[in-house]
Amino acid sequence: MAATVGEVLGFLNEIAPPQWALPNDPVGLQIGEPSQTVERVLVALDPDPRTAAQAQYRQCQLLVAHHPLIYRPLSHIRFDDPVGKAVQALCEAKIALIAVHTNWDVAPSGINDALAEVVGLTEVRPFGAGPKQQHYKVAVFTPTEHTDAVIDAMANAGAGVIGLYRRCAFYTAGTGTYEPMEGANPYLGQVGKREHAEETRIEMLVPAERLNAVIEAMVRAHPYEEVAYDVYPLHTRAEHSLGRIGRLPKPMLASELRDYLAEKLRNPYVRTYGKPSKLIRTLAVVGGSGGDYLPDAQRAYADALLTGEVRHHHTWEAWARDVVLLEGGHAETETPGMQRLTERLRAFLQPRGVEVFFAGDEA
Numbered sequence: 001m002a003a004t005v006g007e008v009l010g011f012l013n014e015i016a017p018p019q020w021a022l023p024n025d026p027v028g029l030q031i032g033e034p035s036q037t038v039e040r041v042l043v044a045l046d047p048d049p050r051t052a053a054q055a056q057y058r059q060c061q062l063l064v065a066h067h068p069l070i071y072r073p074l075s076h077i078r079f080d081d082p083v084g085k086a087v088q089a090l091c092e093a094k095i096a097l098i099a100v101h102t103n104w105d106v107a108p109s110g111i112n113d114a115l116a117e118v119v120g121l122t123e124v125r126p127f128g129a130g131p132k133q134q135h136y137k138v139a140v141f142t143p144t145e146h147t148d149a150v151i152d153a154m155a156n157a158g159a160g161v162i163g164l165y166r167r168c169a170f171y172t173a174g175t176g177t178y179e180p181m182e183g184a185n186p187y188l189g190q191v192g193k194r195e196h197a198e199e200t201r202i203e204m205l206v207p208a209e210r211l212n213a214v215i216e217a218m219v220r221a222h223p224y225e226e227v228a229y230d231v232y233p234l235h236t237r238a239e240h241s242l243g244r245i246g247r248l249p250k251p252m253l254a255s256e257l258r259d260y261l262a263e264k265l266r267n268p269y270v271r272t273y274g275k276p277s278k279l280i281r282t283l284a285v286v287g288g289s290g291g292d293y294l295p296d297a298q299r300a301y302a303d304a305l306l307t308g309e310v311r312h313h314h315t316w317e318a319w320a321r322d323v324v325l326l327e328g329g330h331a332e333t334e335t336p337g338m339q340r341l342t343e344r345l346r347a348f349l350q351p352r353g354v355e356v357f358f359a360g361d362e363a
């Protein structure tokens with residue numbers, strides 16, 4: 001028993017749809033092909049040469065990493081360069097690579113939910129801007145009996161995701177009318193005769209980067225020779241909030257919170273910026289590099305913001321905004337979410353005889 005890379009990718013796309021990723025975040029299959037067989041999977045934070053070696057040592061056929069390996073357009077793959085070396089190692093060992101990055105940050109039970117849980121927050125809710133995307137509304141006219149098939153095809157290509165709901169569509173019944181001209185090969189009706197057909201108008205929301213794929217899938221699933229459809233650009237709208245905010249088990253001073261987080265994150269080097277004597281009740285969390293979420297944390301009435309790593313200007317901004325900033329370590333704030341992903345993959349793959357390892361665990 002085994003699975004394929006494509007099946008694992010399909011599962012990941014369900015729990016962390018790629019359209020939830022921030023713009024220009026190259027999530028998904030970075031190396032390999034969907035038809036490849038998978039018997040062992042390694043989950044890791046970074047697809048670096050060390051992880052590639054571990055995947056090879058454990059005889060894995062698939063590496064699922066948080067950070068993409070191929071990020072900016074690569075101008076070369078040199079084996080004496082760290083990125084090129086990791087690409088070389090994975091290709092030579094025929095190990096496929098899937099990245100689940102900001103789409104896993106925002107996902108339910110993903111990076112930031114796991115971080116909120118690890119630090120003991122309750123009444124957790126989303127905060128802060130999420131991926132902002134240009135969206136389109138696609139309206140298509142189809143024979144009534146093809147309504148579900150066309151909705152399915154569009155949904156499978158990425159249309160109709162609203163919050164935590166997929167396959168969202170609206171349709172109305174009506175009558176379409178047309179007259180086929182010489183040379184036409186109509187699905188319904190005859191050349192030179194006016195036709196009236198029972199049709200539905202289907203409307204679905206489509207993110208910009210899925211528009212071409214959705215139109216292609218829609219036309220393929222549609223029975224008409226000429227498909228009538230409209231594409232309307234919509235105002236840019238924020239999708240999911242990336243961060244999480246909640247209440248600490250008990251109020252504590254910023255200085256006490258530092259020690260508390262150091263223990264929860266197993267990182268003695270947690271640093272604080274801002275007033276040490278401030279009493280913290282409400283904590284906002286963003287795993288990884290989340291210093292830019294300070295204004296959002298302030299707007300959400302957070303007393304403090306925990307993130308992985310900050311830049312220098314965030315340190316004085318924390319004082320200026322009176323939001324205590326805690327730097328918990330990039331890896332330390334993202335590891336809980338990757339452990340959670342390992343468990344999800346195990347639950348999906350173990351019944352099929354596929355082993356799933358986490359790079360943090362001892363070999």
Ligand SMILES: [Zn+2]
Nearest residue numbers: 288289330334
């Ligand atoms: Zn990260």
